[in-house]
Amino acid sequence: MGGRHKKFTRKEKSKVKLKTKKTVLTKAQNVTDTSFKVRKIVLKEQLKSAVLNEPQTRRNLSVKELLSRLRHYNSSMQKSSLVGLQELVTQHSEEILGLHLSELIEGTARLILDQENDVRKGALKLLNVVLTQVPESRVMPFFNVLLSYLNCGMTHIHVSIQDDSLAMLDTLLEATPLLVSANADTVLCNFLDMISSLKPGSSSERTLTMNLNSRFTSVAWRMKVLHQLKGLLSALVEYKKHQDRKHSGCLAHPSENTACLRDSWTWKEDSELHIPVYNHHYRDTCYLPNVFSVGNSSDESSSEDKHLKKYVKVLIPLLIETWREVALGQVCKSSNNEVSYSLLSLEAAEVLKCVLEVIQLLCELLTSEVTEFITAHRKDFGYLFFHGFPYSCSQRHEEGVKVRNDMRKQKECLNKDPRCLSQNLAICHLFYCFYDDHNMDVELSSLMLKYVKGSMRNWKEQDDRKQLMQVLRHLLQCPKCWGCHGTNLRKVLDSTVAHYKKTHDQDLFEILSGLSLTAGLTHLYRYASFQEWMESLPDLLCSPTVPATTVEILGKLACQNNPLFCKILCQKLPDILNNLNSVQVTGADNECKGRKSISNILYWVKDWSGDALTALENHLQSENFDKELASHITDLLASRVPTERNTQ
The missing domain is CATH 1.20.970 (Transferase, Pyrimidine Nucleoside Phosphorylase; Chain A, domain 3)
Structure with a gap:
């Protein structure tokens, strides 16, 4: 083996070998040169001069930068930008809102649908600051944006976003009540979806829904929704009155004492005199109803009333069922000194108050359809509302801590009046509205009249006073009531006149003056108290x-x-x-x-x-x-x- 290997190596060495040129890499190709220099990129001052005059926050951020950060994916970035925008709007309201109002409204309203709770709360604060510093006329071009996001929030799949959308509606009602009332048709239907759902196989009938996966109980959530519905209906009532005054020729409210309404001027040497050239009414929108209509104008003018009438037909059964669920489990019949009354829990008392106030507002809106409205639900009201009169509230009634906490969270005052004065007066008002013929139930009518006489001793609470004024106006101005309860109503009239002499209340004056202007009540002039008032x-x-x-x-x-x-x-x-x-x-x-x-x-x-x-x-x-x-x-x-x- 060893000899053979030596022969092979000698043979290989004896071969002719070709020489190749050896290539050597240069230094520049295999060695990194570290002799370069680094410089900072510096913006020239002339590029920043246009930005220096803009308002900035404490962190030197401008409005455009903050608005762009509202679309950032990071929630902390969005929250900081909301705080910065609130700071700028508060300190530089005229300049910021004059140039960036549309961007502020769109960017803030969009965050109402954000998944983060803190972002939504910050957006609501900023929206409140913006709308309270801007008149309704400037918000009008962008109100459709607010309305679209409000509808999306009220119909959102998450209950927490629905809750914040109700807070957004509350903000809009405080800042722009006329704009919300003018677009109430698009908002009212959302309340139905928040507390109910369509029955299977029906296109109009609804049933109440349960909130199993929510931090609110079903009753507390319905109370929260109905409370906002009451605010919207109240604004709608005022809007209807405003429209009636405007269409009748009274373009301005009588209490408005503006400079443009004057036709005489007094010169003062120590002050400047500013006289407007044009009347501000000439800038108002001309009201021309159905000017382009082809069909019957009366049918089209009443389309809003028809829509509201259909809405009431769906809402009233839900209100009745809401009270039925609470009444069956929490209303106890009691008696004291031979006087029977229904004992309510705190939760039941608040539900009853809210339901009755919503029904009263609906009756005030549907002035011409009250008769049909009464006939359809007379039995339900007689059994569920009138049968338990009068009601009383027990503050010691057994009630879970969770229910009370939910009621506090929705910022509603718990009923601290054990007599339920506001609820009972509302029931009296609805009873006298529902039953024009008081002979149908003389015993119940007498009981309610006795309660009204007793409640006239307390005129302190504003809500109770408003309810009492409505009852007195219907009682004293109704000829049928005088025919059934003439003697007792005389005592009520004497008490009303006596209280007017002490307080000179304008509401009482309007009630008494209505009696003097009614043709069918001439018998009142026989009473000494009414004669003294007239004199x-x-x-x-x-x-x-x-x-x-x-x-x-x-x-x-x-x-x-x-x-x-x-x-x-x-x-x-x-x-x-x-x-x-x-x-x-x-x-x-x-x-x-x-x-x-x-x-x-x-x-x-x-x-x-x-x-x-x-x-x-x-x-x-x-x-x-x-x-x-x-x-x-x-x-x-x-x-x-x-x-x-x-x-x-």
Whole structure:
């Protein structure tokens, strides 16, 4: 083996070998050169000069940077940008909202649907700050964006987002009530989906749903939804009143005393005088209903009422079922001193109050359809609401801690009145609205009237007072009630007049004046208390300040030639004329128009005494008397002469 290997190596060495050129790599190709230099990229100052004048936060962030960060995927980045935007809007509201209002509304409303709870809360705070500093006219072009995100939030699959959408609706109702009310049709249906679902095989009938996977109990969640529904319906009632005033020609509310409404001006040397060239009413939208309609205009004008009527037909059964579920388990019948009453838990008392207030608002909206509405649900109301009257609340009633915590979380006051005064008065109001013929249940009607008499001793709570005013207005102005309970209603009338003399409450004045203007209640003039009140009305024109609504009602009494009122008016004419040049009419367009409205009452005075004529002549010839007002009175009384000659 060894010899053979040596022969092979000698043979290989003896071969001719070709020489190859050996390549050597250069240094530049295999060695890294570390001799380079590093410099920072510095922006020139002229590129930053345009940004330095913009408002910035404490972290030197501008509005555009913060708005761009609202779309960042990181929730902490979104929260910090919301805080920064809130800081800028608070400190530089005019500049920020004047240039970036649309971007702020769109970016903030979009975050209402975010998955993070903190982001949604921050978006609600920012939205509240923005909307409270901007008038409704500037929000109107972007309100569709807010409305779209609100509808998405109310119909979202997650209950927490639905909860925050209700908070967003509350913010919109406070900042832009007219815009929300004008688009109420698109929002109302969402409330039905939040507490109910369609029955299988039905297109209109619904049933209540249960919240099994929610931090809210089913009753607490329905209470939260119904509370927001009550706020929306309240805004809708005010919107309807505003529209009625506007369409009837009263474009502005009587209480609005704006500069554009004046037709007389007083020059003052120590101050500048600014007179508007155009009346602000000329800038309002011209109301031309159905101007492009082809069919019947009356049918199209009532489309909103038809939509609301259909909505009520679906909502009322759900309200009844909501109270039925609570009433069957938590209402206990008790008695004390031979008086039976229904004992409610705190939760049941709050549910009853909310349900009744929603029904009252629906009745106020559907003024012409109340009869049909009553007939359809009279039996249910009689059994579930009227049968247990009166109700009382027990604060010691056994109730879980979780229920009370849920009620506190929804920021609603627990019913601390053990008498349930607001609930019982609401039931009285609905009873007298539902049953025009009170002879159907005389015992229950007498019981409710007795309760109303007892509740008149307490006029402190604002909610209870509002309910009581509604009941008194219906009771005292209903001829059928006087026919059934004449003696008891007289005591109620005496108490009402006595309380008006103490407080001079304007709501009580409107109730009593409604009695004097109703043709079918002439028998009230036989009562001494009502006569005394009528005789005291001309004294109101002698006071330093008079509401414009009061002057209007007194003018109607003079126009109707009310004998008792006109008799005392003639006796008070000298005092009224002495006070005419200095009286302040609150709610009038200006001082001169307010005083002219009082002087218009003089047109209906027939018997002028010698003292009254002397006082009138002295005032008309006095230099201190308003010349415009004196000319108005002269023309007014001169116009009576042809009328009196014709009657003779």
